[in-house]
Amino acid sequence: MPDTLPKHEPANRQISLLALLPAFLPALLFLALVVSPPLNQDVAAVLSFAERMAAGEPLYARLIDVNPPLIFLLNLPAAWLAQWTPLDAVQSLLLLLLGFCLLVAWLCMRLHPPRGPAERAMMLALLPLVLLVAGYDFGQREQIMAAAALPYLFLAERRIEGQRTGGAMVATVTLIAAIGFALKPHFLAVPALVEAVVLLAAMRRGRLGAAFRDAVPWGLAGLWAAYLALIVFGFPAYFGQVVPLVWDYYVGLGDASFWQVMLTEELFTASLMTFCLCLFTARIGTLTLGWLPRLLAAAMLGGLAAALVQHKGWSYHVVPVWMFGGLLCGVALSRAVDALLPRATALRLAPMLATGAGVALTLLVMRGGEAPWREFNYHNGPVGRLAAWLQKEAPEGRLLVLSPDIYPAYPALNYVENQPVLRFMSTWLLQSVYETCPENGARFREPAQMSEAERYLYESVAQDFAARPPEAVMVARDAHIPWCAGQPFDMITYFTRHPLFAETWRHYRPAGETDGYLLFERKD
Template sequence: MDILPARPAPPPVPRLEQARETLHWMLALLPALPFLISALLPPLNHDVAAVLNFSGRWLDGERLYTDLIDVNPPLIFIINLLPAAMGNLLPINPVQALVLCVLGLMAGSFWLCWRLLPLLALPPIMRVGALGVLPITMLGAGYDFGQREHLMAITTLPYLVLAALRAEGRRAPPGLTLGVALLAAAGFALKPHFLAVPGLVELWVFFCLGPRRAFRDPVPWTMGGFFALYLLSLPLVFPLYLNQVVPLVLGNYLSLTGLGWWQVLTTERMMPIGVLLLVLGALASRGGTAPGRPVALAALGCFIAAFVQSRAWSYHIMPSKLLLGWLAALLLTHWAGRLMAPARAERAAAPAAAIAAFAIGLFHLMGSEAPYRQITWSWSRGGLLTEQLRREAYGERLLVLSPDVAPIYPALNYIRAQSTLRTMNLWLLQGVYHQCPTNGARYREPWDMSRTEFFVYRTVAEDFARAPPTAILVSDNAGITWCGNTHFDLITYFSRHPLFAEGFSHYRLAAAFEGYRLYRRED
């Protein structure tokens, strides 16, 4: 019997070349470091902190959508139960637990992309470039770290790689496919606006595969099943959200700060991203590779989601910005690979990833609130408020009468104080006083109030009388339009209720700072 000669072993990689590649990978991770440090330092994003605070109160026994009323659907509060519970059980506070959970989600998303990208027929320079810019892509949210849009963007990344694979008619291992689909579905279910992303991506996959093969694809069915179960849970488990909160949102919340469609598109945040989306989207559709096309469609879906919310806040446009940065890296590495010989392109993969990561890092740094908020936190309004409350009301129950989410949150999170207000702020009161009363009065009498206003007026007074808090924090600015040259005073407004007036007589002014007054109970 002839014995086949042994296959020669591949030549060893020179140590110098290995060291150079390691250095390039470290350089690719370096731009993400300032954003990582910013995520670990205060302040936590105010909206994220407010949601976490509500989940903590829910965990402590208060009833969601009865004692805790907010515009957000329940999924984000359910997710935040994990860091809230970790903060109670482990020697860390809930804010630290939430940051660790989001970083863990990033690590999971990176691992899924690392598993999926080799399944695509990509040249090494593009595969390495896609992986190399993932850390800065996920951490580039800056101050909006942990926002619902940020969580959605993180969970979308492996889904887009899987979509590119599916569009080529190939499949990932079943367990991996199921995990990616469920993770993405959870991210998209955080807000109904986010469904624009899978809508566009799945439509593209459908046209790539054709009807017969597309209907056999398990991903849209898995995601659709998740959405159906979540929708079914609303009337069954959270009926008050549909019966009470949604009417409040339609009647009061949507009118607070909405802009016209042309105003939204021409804001300093939306317009540059819109132009960049047109340019990169056109390049991806004409000369890009398979991964670039679903990323471009997802960025478009995120832009549509930001547009329909009619506010153009930084976190609304943030997912589009993150995805466009990743798309730019995909396109640049694709073109660089085409310009070089295959062997040279493979050697240039790690340096190209480092260069792309630095470029994307600078892109996300422009217009970002991080790390500047972290640098100025100790002497900012929010930092000063936090320190004052730490001295005056650490761990106490507080009635907070204010239109502000920031800087009330994350101040309450950092001082471990519990708000007794049923809403995060007085947005319902702002909604009903969006216009001055028609009779010229500064405050409506109880018999002239709408059901919404009387609900706020009554529940604040009754909750206050039933379980008096240790202190009351009142904003000097109610965030309500002046009427007849008279400002809206929150204490005067609620003191018209006998229960509130009697209870407030036991409180005395303890401090005034940063536009707030703090009253403490005497007995």
């Protein structure tokens, strides 16, 4: 009998893989979605800034944005790849992101080979889906952070269980995790809660001293300190100019109350899911299911905290909750089946469990989400229509965008390879300084009455426009600014008060309107 078992194992594996084909369909669906247009608007805007950095425009001196530099630095390889190869920037970015997801999946499987047939089937089907399930939000910092955290969570389970791990593997996982968590300060809630679980587990086992000597948390802290030093010395304008601007004008912009944010469709669903799964993992034992479910629950809680702190309730803020929660459910279910059922039964159930988990996660994120609907309607939607117009009127030309929103200018201009001339991604600063009407009851403040921030924006837009007159101009009808003096806020009227802007504006004529945006093209 002992000699016959190894002979039948390859056949079992082959049957499992064939039976798993339906379980791969959700991941294949999301793979098709993430490589289809449109690219997420925030991802597209960051990529555009990275292209301009690669072309020589300095960040925080010529390019002004509220985000710390790391996300722009991570986008530079895509910009360079687009310069050196026939690929455009969007294709380059998607290729690198998918390569990153493959690396993450490989690291997870190396760190923890599945314990039984059900877990093996679940990991093969669910792990790719989890990495792609962000859909339209693929490439957002939340998706990158959650993907970067997965090998760290698998390593955390090994650390709790006292398993030895090679130094190169530990260093690689720590570096990837440190980069992911450093993308936003709020993300540090995830490793804080995960390390708390690791310490509590060490206390239960009487290994607290060894836990404090663990290289992983110290490595994370050292890398974050190095990144902070890079910002201070490599990008001094960020703390000197951008952070005060963000603190004074951006943090409170459109700020909703806690309950307004909590009761949005995305955050309420994510909060309910997090509460239920945290309660579930607190009740189950670790002997059967291991520590990974509890670690994933801690990561979910950290991801939810990061979403709540941002006070927006946007769909991509809860992407880590779906990713961590989906994997938690799959891992817990499959490990329970492997532990509690005979191997032959687990082998038969494995494909059905993996398929069911994948379909359930797919339906959860598709309901009320933006994918696949934006992809299905791309050509008839705002981005597709604008991209078609730009391709006709200003292919690969310069473009001025005056809009409080990034969408749909981004990603339309990315697909047409337009070069934005404005140093800002949007006019959010104008929106902030005009949240209330001027004290004298006028529609606009005169230059002498402007704050330093408004005057900077006013002068910068005029200078950028005149220095590199674009082939086309997009202006939003709705500036997202309240009426004052019985008038709406008209951005053309506002900026043409500046002599430099007005002189350049004389060379433009109306060319149409689409989705609330006035389009202008240069006459000569």
